[in-house]
Amino acid sequence: MFAPSFSNPASLGQPPLRVEADTARIDRLMPPAADVSMLLVGHAHYDHLLDVPHILQTHSPEARVYGSKTMGHILAAVIPRSRIVDAEAAMARGAEPGQWFHSPQRRIRAMAIESEHAPHLFGIKLLTGRYDQDLTELPRSTFGWREGQTLAWLVDLLDEQGQPVYRIHYQDAASSPPLGLPPQLPDSKRVDVAVLCVGAWNQAAAYPRVLLQRLQPRLAVLGHWEDFFGNDPHQPQGLRLQNIRAMVALTREHLPADGQLKLPVPFAFLPLPPPAR
Structure with a gap:
């Protein structure tokens, strides 16, 4: 699971100064996630991390959470350190691969990639x-949820021999290359x-052209x-x-000839391409 967000705090439709997770809203909107073993976080702003503590405590009690050092320092206020993994220390940098983190059944692996927030x-x-x-x-203030090191993620679904059969690249913040690659x-x-990020996409150089x-x-x-x-999802x-x-x-222009494009509404279920032969 990638860090979900449901609370959407606001002040009269504008960015809030103080934030708190709306646990009733989370419980109402969160799909079943008791079987989740890995929760991957891209950065520590409130609109990505605010709801994660309650989700870890209530909806995904067996999951470990992976992210930056700053993410870990924030979550350590309410989540046991044994469930927090510092992926920043093992992230890929440039051409140098990072460490793969595996799910308990070793059917999923994830690698953090050095990235940035546009x-x-x-x-x-x-x-x-x-x-x-x-x-x-x-943190109680919006500014207390500091960004920390922003990460992109490479996620592989593995076969019984541990070989990748499906690969996902995920970004929750636009970045200028080579960061995020x-x-x-x-x-x-x-x-x-x-999975690309629309927010502030035009504030990052050559995004998403070089990435695609x-x-x-x-x-x-x-x-x-x-x-x-504060909007209704x-x-x-x-x-x-x-x-x-x-x-x-721009995304459509730079997709490969067989590439598809989807802009889903919240809670949509997308049919994914079948594994390549």
């Missing part, structure tokens, strides 16, 4: 910074599904496009000041 608007990035020690309580791996396995040229995905899924400031509105149509057109 500026929010006009070249300005908000909610920056990191933590260097464990917190004693969860996966390392070259000896198996030459193609990416089946790429590297990945050559069979399916590109555009996420993080909907306004999350069942009636989603697009992020303000974002040219979503231009992102769709």
Whole structure:
């Protein structure tokens, strides 16, 4: 599971100054996830991490959570350290592969990739910074949920021999290359599904063109496009000041000849391409 977000706090439809997880809303909207063993986090802003503590405690009690050092310092306020994995220390950097983390049954593996969070608007990035020690309580202000090191993720589904049969590249923040690009791996396995970030896409250089040229995905899924400031996810509105149509057109332009494009609404179920022969 990638870090889900349901609370969507807001102040009169605008970004909030104080945030708190809406546990009743999470419980109402969260699909069954008791069998999840790995929860992967891209960065520690509140709109990605705020709901994770309750989900770990209530909905995925067997899962370990993987992410940056800052993510770990925040979650340590309420989650046992034994369930928190520092993936930043083992992330891929440039052409150098990182460490694979395996699920308990060793049918899934995930590698963190050094990435970045694009500026929010006009070249300005908000909610920056990191933590260097464990917190004693969860942040209450929006600015307390510091970004930390942003990660992209490469996720493989494995066969019984431990060989990759399906590969997913995931980003929850747009990045300028080479940040976010996966390392070259000896198996030459193609990416089946790429999850891209619409939010602030035009604040990152050459995004998503260079990434798509590297990945050559069979399916590109555009996420993080909907306004999350208090809106109803069942009636989603697009992020303000974002040219979503231009992102769709640019993605379609740079997909391989057999590539598909999907921009799903929240809670949609997408048919994925079958494993390549």
